Amino acid sequence: MRLIHSATRWKKDFTVWRYFLFSLLVGVTYGEQRFVQEPEAVTVKHGEAITLPCRVADRVGIVQWTRDGFGLGTDAELEGFSRYTMIINDSEGIYNLHIQPVLVEDDTEYQCQVGKAAGEMYLRSTTAKLTVHFPPKDSDDQVYLDKASPMSTTSGSPVRITCQAGLSAPASEIKWLLNGEESFGRESINTTKHKQHGSVLVGVNSRLDITPSRKHHEGNITCQVVHPALEQAINRSLIMLVKYAPEVEINVDSAKIKENDDVRFTCEAEGNPHALRYRWEVNDIGVVGDHTTVYVIQKIQRTSNKARVACIVSNSIGTTKAEHTISVEYSPKFKKEPEDVDEDEGKEVTLSCDVDGNPPAQIVWLHDSQNKVIEVGATHELTITPDTIGTYECRATVTGFPEEKRTMEVFMRSAPQVSPVEEQFGLEGDTVQVVCDINSIPRPSEVLWSKEKYIINPNESRYNVLQENTRRGVKSTLIIQETLAEDFGAYNCTAKNGYGSHTYEIQLKRQRKHYC
Numbered sequence: 472m473r474l475i476h477s478a479t480r481w482k483k484d485f486t487v488w489r490y491f492l493f494s495l496l497v498g499v500t501y502g503e504q505r506f507v508q509e510p511e512a513v514t515v516k517h518g519e520a521i522t523l524p525c526r527v528a529d530r531v532g533i534v535q536w537t538r539d540g541f542g543l544g545t546d547a548e549l550e551g552f553s554r555y556t557m558i559i560n561d562s563e564g565i566y567n568l569h570i571q572p573v574l575v576e577d578d579t580e581y582q583c584q585v586g587k588a589a590g591e592m593y594l595r596s597t598t599a600k601l602t603v604h605f606p607p608k609d610s611d612d613q614v615y616l617d618k619a620s621p622m623s624t625t626s627g628s629p630v631r632i633t634c635q636a637g638l639s640a641p642a643s644e645i646k647w648l649l650n651g652e653e654s655f656g657r658e659s660i661n662t663t664k665h666k667q668h669g670s671v672l673v674g675v676n677s678r679l680d681i682t683p684s685r686k687h688h689e690g691n692i693t694c695q696v697v698h699p700a701l702e703q704a705i706n707r708s709l710i711m712l713v714k715y716a717p718e719v720e721i722n723v724d725s726a727k728i729k730e731n732d733d734v735r736f737t738c739e740a741e742g743n744p745h746a747l748r749y750r751w752e753v754n755d756i757g758v759v760g761d762h763t764t765v766y767v768i769q770k771i772q773r774t775s776n777k778a779r780v781a782c783i784v785s786n787s788i789g790t791t792k793a794e795h796t797i798s799v800e801y802s803p804k805f806k807k808e809p810e811d812v813d814e815d816e817g818k819e820v821t822l823s824c825d826v827d828g829n830p831p832a833q834i835v836w837l838h839d840s841q842n843k844v845i846e847v848g849a850t851h852e853l854t855i856t857p858d859t860i861g862t863y864e865c866r867a868t869v870t871g872f873p874e875e876k877r878t879m880e881v882f883m884r885s886a887p888q889v890s891p892v893e894e895q896f897g898l899e900g901d902t903v904q905v906v907c908d909i910n911s912i913p914r915p916s917e918v919l920w921s922k923e924k925y926i927i928n929p930n931e932s933r934y935n936v937l938q939e940n941t942r943r944g945v946k947s948t949l950i951i952q953e954t955l956a957e958d959f960g961a962y963n964c965t966a967k968n969g970y971g972s973h974t975y976e977i978q979l980k981r982q983r984k985h986y987c
Contacts, residue, residue, distance in 0.1 A: 504529045504591050507564060510581060510599035516700045517605040517640075520571035525583030525596060527564045532586035532593070534559075534566040539579045543568075570601075575640055578603040578671050604700035605640040605672060613637030614696050620709030622692075624683050625788065626716065632679045634694030634707060641699075642673035648693040655679060688713040688743060716789030717742035721782050723795060729871070730773050730801040736766045738782035738793070745786075752781040773801040776829055802872035803828035809865065811942065813882035813912040814855045822851040822879060824865035832867040832875075839863075855883050880942060886971025887911035887944065889964050896982040903954045905979055907964035911944035915966040918947045922962050956981075 508526035515521045527534060535545045536557065549555045554574070558567040570577055581601055585594035607613055617633040624630050636643040642664050647655045662677040677694065681687070689710060696705040717740040724735040740747055751758040751766045758766060766782070768775065776799040783792045806825040814820050826832045826849070836846035839862040845851070853859045860883050866876040888910040897903030909915060918938060920927040927949065929936035935950040945966075951958050959981045965974040 504531050504585055504594060506583075506585075506594060506596055509596040510568075510583060511597070512600040512602070514602040514604060515573050517575055517603055518572045520569065521573050521601065522558070523568040523570075523581055523583075523599060523601070525566045525568065527566060527585055527594070530561075530564055530585060531591045532588045534583065534585050536566075536568045537582045537584060540582075542584075573601075573603055575603050575605050575671060577601060578640065603640060603671075604698070605638070606698045606700035607637045607639040607643050607696055607705065609705045610637075614694075614705050614707055616694055616707045616709055618709055621712050622709050623712045623714070625714045626684050627682060629680065629682050632681075632692065632694075632709070634677045634679070634696075636675040636677075636696045636705075638667055638670075638672040638674050639698055639700075640671045640673065643675050644697045645675055645677040646695040646697060646704075647677070647679050648691075648695055649687070650691050651693070655681065683711060683713045683715075685713065685715045685718060685741075685743075687711050688715065712743075714743050714788050717747055717784040717786055717791045719782055719784045719791045719793035721780065721793050721795040728771060728797065728799050730799055731770050734768045734771050734797070736768075736780055736782070736795065738764045738766070738784065740764075740782075740784040740791070742784070742786045742788065742791075744788070748785045750783050752779075752783065754779055755781075771797075771799055773799055773804075773827075773829070775799055776801070798829065800829050800869070800871065803832040803867035803869050803875045805867070805875065805877060809877045809879040811880040811882065813884055815884050816855050816857075818855050820853060820855060820881065822853070822863055822865070822881070824849055824867065824877065826867040826875070828867065828869040828872075830869060832869050834865055834867050837864045837866070853881070855881070857883065882912035882943070884912050884970060887915050887966035887968055887973045889966055889973045889975035891964060891975055891977050893976075894978045894980060896980050897951070897954055897959070898982050898984060899954050899956060899959075901954055903951045903958070903979065905949040905951070905962055905977055907947045907949070907966075907975070907977065908941075909944045909947060909964070909966045909973075911966055911968055913968050913970075914940065914945055915968050917967045918945065919965040919967075920947070920949045920962060921965070922960065 505528050507528045508524045510523040510525060513521060533545050536543045543549045543552055543555060547557050547559050549557060554570055554572065556569045558565065558569050566583065568581065578601060580598050582598050583596040587593040614636050634645055636645055645662055646653060647660055649655065659680050660677060662675065665674045689712065691708055692711055693706050693708040719738065719740045722737045722739060725732065728734050738749060749762050749764055751761045775797055778797045779794050780797060781792050781794045783790060803826050806827050809824055812820045812822060824834050826834060834849050835844045836851045838845055860881045862878050862880055864876055864878045866874055868874045889907060890910060891907045895905055909918065920936060927934055933952045937948040937950065939946045947964065959979050962977045962979055963974050964977060965972060
């Protein structure tokens, strides 16, 4: 019984497997209808031909194409659509849609569909967008500028040029070129599109707003119409003639100008109209008689440094002025003579050298106690001590010119020091001078002459006193007229200032007469 049961079960399993394999074989051989090839989005030029592919395997249902969801029919020749043909090859499962010629109105969506039959599923292919490119027509009534060539205008006066491009699909692109280059900014261009009612066709209008200048003179301004269906762009051009005021430049014949050089200025100008009038100015003052392109300054002086030389050029459009500031190189010169300085011990003082030179002078300081440069610059600061007083020298140099130098004294304030020649001589009966040199900073407030404790009055008839300032103090001279024997002898010279006084004795001796 167990053997019979096993055999029966084996037969049942074998029957199931045989049915499964048969079903699989039938499914492969006689499978459900399906798309092998579906249409895809495509772009075509107006007037050309296009074939949208559709291939179906194991077709059972009826094949038709739809246009914008509307069925076109199932026959090869589609009624009502004379330019449409369905290319059919049943054995290959081919049901392609052929359109010739393609027109703008064909720009829409297409789909291949297979009807259901005997339990087969209804098939819809992917929706394919047919894009039709319609280029603008290259004719003067379709693409044109609203201005004729040549176009005359004036610099600084705004102008507008309009370019019209005829109907196209998609809309044409308009570019503006100056001498073949896209040099106009976006802010200068305003483009608008106008779609034709009930159509995909679009017209384009572009405005170029510019303010002409010299760079636009004799320039080629081009409206360039670009479209994907055009092999070459459509160009419309005009030549712009711009009247402009002169553009002026001054040139100098020498890179470096030195004092006493002759300097030649040349004025280069260009304008439209070309009839130009010239004149020159220096520091805004007109140069008499100079109405040419050249102006010459002979033996230029340092007073002309930083002067503004201007060339003024005019035409019928306007006047333009170009300036050049002169740089004259010249030797150093002291604006004012340095002054001696005096101050109390321990006080600070500043020495100054005010020098004019171009290029600016380099100034160095030296002290008589040191044989070296102690400071660089226009000023030198010091503290009054016995070591810092004395003679200071400032030297000014400008490259290419001789050096200039000045000295000044620094004094420490103190009581006077009388230092005359101890013995002086005179002839009896003559006018005799007794000289007293006084070093005194500040200068003496009083100088007294005395003889044998008798103070001499300079207002007495035979006496007179002359006082002369010196760099270090004063020189006092006692003048004795018609000298007598008693006038010879010892004289005292006394000097006083706020810091004290000092007296020194001078011997006036009789000088012997020599007879030939």
